[in-house]
Amino acid sequence: MFILNPGSGVPIYRQLVEQVKRLVAGGQLRPGDSLPSVRELAGTHAVNPMTVSKAYNQLELEGVLLRRRGRPMEVAPWRDGEASTEDLLVEPLTELIRSARQLGVKLPELKVLIEKHYRNIK
């Protein structure tokens, strides 16, 4: 469900936060759904449980998840003012386009590369 890249430079807990937000915005996680337990997630990704807990904590502060003592974290009811799909794409979109510019890759070539990768990436 989650894909963590420890070598990317982006802190692990931030990767988790971003991915949960996107899965919620994309409907793969719906209000009321339970998230993987801290220990399970930490185990399958070889990561410290407190790192996962830190991500969950931040998501609760931002209103994305609900914390109910003794129970798994749960996706919060949809709120007005939730980050939109496009909002959550702007960052990787900007990064890609800036990179392409520095590499001298023009728009048509970029679209070809996207199509080429789109199905190769899980």
Added chain:
Amino acid sequence: MFILNPGSGVPIYRQLVEQVKRLVAGGQLRPGDSLPSVRELAGTHAVNPMTVSKAYNQLELEGVLLRRRGRPMEVAPWRDGEASTEDLLVEPLTELIRSARQLGVKLPELKVLIEKHYRNIK
């Protein structure tokens, strides 16, 4: 010439390393070209000189730049086995596509978003 984003989670010196590589691969920096001085770059981006120096040092280790004492850092002659344009795009490309997948954004919609942003981003 460089765009630094201190809040992205990616270390500043790594942002610099990646951007220099792309500018070299894209031909905006050619073998023999001088790079901005450590102090100038640090000054214009409000960053510590040693942070810039760390990036330059890594680029020299990787063979991208030449260090010649008392002189500005210089782009190294082209080597066989240099990272290709596509190599240097894979990372942001992968990140974007994974994000789109999690958001439920399909390929046609993604292409529209790219066209929309392509000219808005400097």
Added chain:
DNA sequence: TTATGTGTATTATACAAACAATACACCAAT
């Protein structure tokens, strides 16, 4: 030679991130 420009080394401080190992409070099902 002198002055000013390179990049770098040094020392110290500060902070964030991640880990490890425990222990706790709570809920739910037995």
Added chain:
DNA sequence: ATTGGTGTATTGTTTGTATAATACACATAA
């Protein structure tokens, strides 16, 4: 009540990043 599942707090350690303030070795041009 006991057991085993939640998330969390605590303490301590380690590593990487970035800063600050100096100082140095070298090159180039005046």
